[in-house]
Amino acid sequence: MKKSAQEIRAYWDNRALSDSSAQSTTLDLWLRNIEAEFLVQSIEKHNPKSICDVGCGDGLTTLRCAEESPSRTFTGFDYSASMINNALKNLNTHGIKNTTFYTGDITEEIGAKGFDFIYSTRCLINLPDWITQAKALMQIKKLLGSDGIYVMIENFIESHGMLNSLRADFDLPPIQVRDHNTFFERDKLMAQMTEDFNVLEDVNISSTYYMMSRVVYSAICKDKNITPDYNDIHHRLASRLPFSGEFGPVRAIVFKKKN
Numbered sequence: 426m427k428k429s430a431q432e433i434r435a436y437w438d439n440r441a442l443s444d445s446s447a448q449s450t451t452l453d454l455w456l457r458n459i460e461a462e463f464l465v466q467s468i469e470k471h472n473p474k475s476i477c478d479v480g481c482g483d484g485l486t487t488l489r490c491a492e493e494s495p496s497r498t499f500t501g502f503d504y505s506a507s508m509i510n511n512a513l514k515n516l517n518t519h520g521i522k523n524t525t526f527y528t529g530d531i532t533e534e535i536g537a538k539g540f541d542f543i544y545s546t547r548c549l550i551n552l553p554d555w556i557t558q559a560k561a562l563m564q565i566k567k568l569l570g571s572d573g574i575y576v577m578i579e580n581f582i583e584s585h586g587m588l589n590s591l592r593a594d595f596d597l598p599p600i601q602v603r604d605h606n607t608f609f610e611r612d613k614l615m616a617q618m619t620e621d622f623n624v625l626e627d628v629n630i631s632s633t634y635y636m637m638s639r640v641v642y643s644a645i646c647k648d649k650n651i652t653p654d655y656n657d658i659h660h661r662l663a664s665r666l667p668f669s670g671e672f673g674p675v676r677a678i679v680f681k682k683k684n
Contacts, residue, residue: 428605429553430552430553430557432605433553434504437482437508438506438508439507441482441483441505441507441510441511445483445514449482449483449508453660454655454656455638455660455664456631456675457486459631459634460547460630461490463630463677464576465489465493465494467544467574467576468494468542469493469494471541471542471574473540473542475497475498475500475539475541475542475570476490476494476540476542476543477540477542477543478500478502478544478545479543479544479549479565480502480531480547480548480549480551481502481503481512481526482503482511482548483515484501484511484512484515484524484526485512485515487501487524487526488515488521488524491523492519492521494523496523497523498523498525499523500524500525500540501524501525502526502528502529502531503528503529504529504531506528509526531545531548531549532552532564534564535564538567538568539570540568540570541569541570541573541574542573542575543565543568543569543574543575543576544575544577546579547578547580549561549562549577549579549609550579551606552607553607559617562617566621566622572684574625574679574682575622575680576677576678576680577677577678577679578630578675578677579608579675580608580609581611581675582674583611583671584629584631584674585602585674588635588639588672588673591636591672592639592640595640596644597644622680622681622682623680624679625679625680625681626677627677627678628676628677629668629670629672630676631673631674632669632670632671632672633663633667633668633669633673634660634663634664634666635673636672637660641659642657642660645659
């Protein structure tokens with residue numbers, strides 16, 4: 426049964442309290458690495474001065490980007506106070522001076538505005554329905570300055586279905602969407618976003634990685650009757666492959682705000 430907004434927030438609070446490691450936001454650290462590398466390259470390409478991480482979780486992706494760009498300012502916020510506590514601890518450990526974290530909810534009014542560059546990584550999928558997601562997207566628009574960039578790294582149901590179709594060809598069971606997630610429908614998203622944004626880039630950053638890790642490696646594990654391991658070398662090698670196809674749920678869409 427799908428979780429309510431309150432249950433989803435409680436889920437992430439409990440995750441942060443029980444696990445302060447880099448796996449508190451996802452067990453798949455190689456996927457997280459793919460996302461972070463895409464963001465680092467995108468920040469370098471668009472050369473913003475002020476960057477905001479919406480739903481920053483433990484802040485480790487924010488801090489990685491900030492380390493690569495010491496002359497830029499970074500702000501991260503998350504509605505889970507426990508996640509922000511972990512982010513502040515990570516900030517202190519890394520000793521980074523150009524980053525600020527605070528507790529905030531993207532579905533509500535946020536005080537800071539005028540960011541040059543905003544991104545989200547698997548954040549908006551944790552909102553309970555499309556209506557709430559659309560509200561959050563409007564808030565992101567408000568937070569962006571003129572000609573601002575929004576990099577959306579989120580999960581999409583269409584390519585998730587294509588992944589499961591490929592898994593079925595290898596007699597693998599479907600991967601279920603978790604009860605605290607609502608994956609985006611791409612056409613519905615684009616119908617709303619293109620009113621206010623131009624699309625600069627749209628790429629499935631998880632397809633090759635998922636084909637290797639969730640199909641080939643999973644089939645090997647099934648054949649050998651062993652449990653898949655996120656730390657297996659197949660994941661590490663797969664994360665280095667170029668993007669290709671539509672067989673992974675996570676894609677990156679780069680939007681530029683219209684004047």
